[in-house]
Amino acid sequence: MVKRILVVEDDLSLKPLWESFFSRRSQQVQMDWVVSCEEARKIIKKANEEKNPFYLIITDIFLAGSGTGMExxxxxxxxxxQARTVLVSAADRYEILSKFGHLMPNTEVISKPLDFRKYEPILNHLLTR
Structure with missing residues (x-):
């Protein structure tokens, strides 16, 4: 079974990092990439309607356009x-969780700069749940 992953990030320089990370997984994954909240909402809605939903949605907190990752x-x-969700922020992970964790109780938070050695256990757990 292919797991669809959506990365919502306006910093295109990070795309190769995410592609490399997911290409090393033992599970089959298909990664889609958009840069704004508006684009993400459209692609998620379409995927849900087509009964081919995203398994994991990863979003940066600040995006191109008018919406944020939290929105x-x-x-x-x-x-x-039914997607698992991850919020990526340049702010400290624990600071984000303490301030906003109650607004997104089922969302994992990871901090930039991206250190996949540090966050690999979290991401692997989300992919295998």
């Missing part, structure tokens, strides 16, 4: 999906 995670498109 995306609280959107009906994400809330009505």
């Amino acid at each position: 995306l995670l609280r959107s009906p498109e994400v809330m009505n999906s």
Whole structure:
């Protein structure tokens, strides 16, 4: 079974890092990439309607366009999906969790700069749940 992953990030220089990380997984994954909250909501809605939902949605907190990653995670498109979610932020992981964790109790938070050695256990857990 192929697991669909959506990465929502406006920093295109990070795309090769995410592609490399997911290409090393033993599970089959298909990664899609968009740069804004608006694009993400559209692609998630379409995937849900087509009964081919995303298994994992990873979003940066600040995105191109008018919406944020937190707004995306609280959107009906994400809330009505069964996707596991990850919020990526340049802020400290524990600071984000302490301030906003109650708004997104089922979301993992990882910090930039991306250190996949540090966050690999979290991401692997999300992919195998």
